[in-house]
Amino acid sequence: MPWLGTVEKPFGNEPDRLYTQPSLTRGAELLIDNFRSSLGPRGMVKLILQPFPMRDEITSDGKTILTSMGAVHPGAWILREMAYSQIVVGDGVITTLVLAGELLKNSKKLLALKVRPAVIIHGYREAMKHTRNILRKISKPADWRDHDEMLRVARTAAGTKFLGYQAAKLAEFAVFAVQHIIEMRGGKPQLDIGDICVLKVIGKTSDETRLIRGIAFQSGLRHPGMPKRIENPRIALLSCGLEFKRFWEEETPVKVQVAPGRIVSMREARVKMVRENVDRITASGADLVVMSKGCDELHASMLAERGIQVVHRVPDAGGIGRLAKASGGRAVGSLDDLKEEDLGHAGFAEEVKVPRFDTRRLEKGVKSGEPLPEEERLFVIDGCTNPRSVTILIRGQVESGLGESERALDAALAACRALVKEPRVVGGAGAVEAELAHRLKKFALSFDDKTQLAVIAYAEALEGLVELLARNGGLDPIDARLEMEAAHARGLKWTGIDVFARRLRDAYEMGVVEPIQIKDSAFMIASEAACQLIRVDRVLRGYHGATLIPGEIPPGASEGPRVLNDAKDLPEETVKAFRKSRFLKPYGSKLELNL
Incomplete structure (x- = not known):
């Protein structure tokens, strides 16, 4: 029978019941905190240091940040694996992670009120189902053949990167490329992004970036x-x-x-x-x-x-x-x-x-630098x-700039692909989140038990996205949230935040629209990730019955689960053997066994 050890809190001697679930949630929140400031077109960027190979990257792309980060804590690891599903969609990674973080933060408040995790999960899932239904009702039909409409979608996706006017140019190339390679099969449009080749060449300026019809x-x-x-x-x-x-x-x-x-x-x-x-x-x-x-x-x-x-x-x-x-x-x-x-x-x-x-x-004879x-x-x-296959040639002076241009282009292509698969759009700039939150609060009144609290918590998590978008854009988050609530209560359902003019405007007038497929996927994955973490009440680690010292089993192995509060819980020779192996690393005042 495998010997199980509880992953204990790294500091302090709190009882096990106070650690397990809150610490798991905290580990996920620590991962999410790295993404909060990067939400929206005015979000901050991250400098990623890659030691092997020696390469530095400056980016605000959620996919790049997520894949470059290692997750040791089990809560962070679970959330990262769930967010990888959004990477397949192509965009909306930061929205997924931040929404999951808001849901986890609100669940902690409900747990403090003695609301059972099963009730919270039920409320979150009911809210998610209702959210998806609302999205289908309020979304507008779109036509991928309309160049201007697809261009608005591509510009919204590429505009979240820190490229300025270059993002609009890359969005135009993405739309031209997509409309060139779409094929009709069985009366339905088929799009293979693999037919669009992206070639990066260092030299000249980004103005030399061009579309090759070949x-x-x-x-x-x-x-x-x-x-x-x-x-x-x-x-x-x-x-x-x-x-x-x-x-x-x-x-x-x-x-x-x-x-x-x-x-x-x-x-x-x-x-x-x-x-x-x-x-x-x-x-x-x-x-x-x-x-x-x-x-x-x-x-x-x-x-x-x-x-x-x-x-x-x-x-x-x-x-x-x-x-x-x-x-x-x-x-x-x-x-x-x-x-x-x-x-x-x-x-x-x-x-x-x-x-x-x-x-x-x-080379020799060349001055340094x-x-x-x-x-x-x-x-x-x-x-x-x-052409059924085209090439986009990206030019730039530095490798990091080329990489960010490629990521902006990938986001624009992913948005166009989502629009072709499901030709419906919703307003961006926080408008759809504010409208969903407004309607969810009304939907919560249909429950007469504590599920109502969970549905309201889900709505407040969506409002948390609006607050964060306003904060990153330089607005007062509380004022922006209250103004948005008032506007949506008056029936102005597409009122969003213009982070450049720092005021509220209609999202469609700004040209900020997003495909419904990306939003729907982001909300669903964030909800499922939060529900998975909320449902966990204890973290156990199995040692598979293996003995790191031949012929010896650490004391207490036959007694079932054992908490490793300190190295003193193990014999000295066992600790020495662990320290020489790859299975142990110091973790605060405790020991963490990595099997």
């Missing part, structure tokens, strides 16, 4: 004699390579003896085979060959003589597949199968040399007529 590779032409730019290229896509290995390069145990006189004839035969391959490509009418395998020097030189561009060693899925969708071509596995109808088409294909500056790479000019080769295929 694809770009971080690679150059195979041969320097090939033309740098071709207008209206016909593109051959090969899932094979154009290279012949000499027999002495093959890894084989067979020994081949060749007479000296045969070497010349073998070379001539090789040249003949290469020329036949080049003739097949030329006969198909291709101006550009993109292949997933290698292209040897002889093939490259002959193709260069005929004015044909070659890009080799392009990944099958990430490059060949996307290029086939963008250009309308079809990848073939052999030159024998290459036909004119398999070729793709584009507006132009060009090799671009991108200057970049990297202060981390210094002086940037070194470098060039990075990109091959761009742009101007495809009806």
Whole structure:
């Protein structure tokens, strides 16, 4: 039978009944406190220090902050795992965590009033069900074909990052990209975000960020004699390579003896085979060959003589597949199968040399801190007529800025995807939370027991989001909350907080709208996470009956659960063995066994 040890409070000698559930909740709240100041477009950013690899990031993105944090406390760990479900949706991570924190904080007040955890959980779940029903009733239908409507959704999502006017530009690129790649299947729109390639290149400014109606590779032409730019290229896509290995390069145990006189004839035969391959490509009418395998020097030189561009060693899925969708071509596995109808088409294909500056790479003779000019080769295929795959090229001076631009773009794409899946929107800027809280307080009156208190606590948790949004925007949170309550009581259900003008405005007039799918998912995950933590009354850790010292079991193991209040509870030799192992680490005045 496994030996179970209760995870005790790190300081003090309080009885076990006072520790278990409150400490679990406190551990989750400590995790959530890192996210409160980052809620909203005027929220603060976090500086994340990554020791391995040595990289620093400045961001306000909830997904990045969450994935970079380690959670040792079981309460924080459970909450983090639940929040990962919101990451799949793509946005709303901070809203999920902060709402879960408000629900846990309000549950502590109810527990102090002797309200049973089962009653609190029942009230929270009833409130969650009613919240989801209200969302469906008050939301407005949206059309993903409407460019302006989708642009408002994308700008709202990207505007939470600290990019300023750049966020609006990235939102426009996201909308153009999404509307290019949407396909109708069975009368329903289908969107695969994987068909949108995001390429980050250090150098120049963010104003150089652009949308490519095609694809770009971080690679150059195979041969320097090939033309740098071709207008209206016909593109051959090969899932094979154009290279012949000499027999002495093959890894084989067979020994081949060749007479000296045969070497010349073998070379001539090789040249003949290469020329036949080049003739097949030329006969198909291709101006550009993109292949997933290698292209040897002889093939490259002959193709260069005929004015044909070659890009080799392009990944099958990430490059060949996307290029086939963008250009309308079809990848073939052999030159024998290459036909004119398999070729793709584009507006132009060009090799671009991108200057970049990297202060981390210094050579002899260069002063410390002086940037070194470098060039990075990109091959761009742009101007495809009806591309089903596009590329967004992000430019910037520093790597951290590129990362935040990519995260803003990801948020905008996720919002567009949510709108396509469920074309309904609600007002942002705290308007939907305030309206839900107003209606939940009325709904609470339908209960005549302590469930009413739990439903009101859920409504107050939603109002806590409104207060926090106002506080981060520089407004007085109490005044903002009272003004919002009064406005929604008068029937102005889309009144929200304009954090830039620091006053109340209609969310739709501000253009702050959010897809219902993201809001619905955030409320549901936050509610379930809070209910899971509230239901726990004691934390136990199993040691699986294993003995860290062969042949010995710590005293009390056969007596069932044991509280490790201090190292004195164990024999000295057991403590020494624990300290040498990976199973023990100091945790305040107690010991924490990590199994």
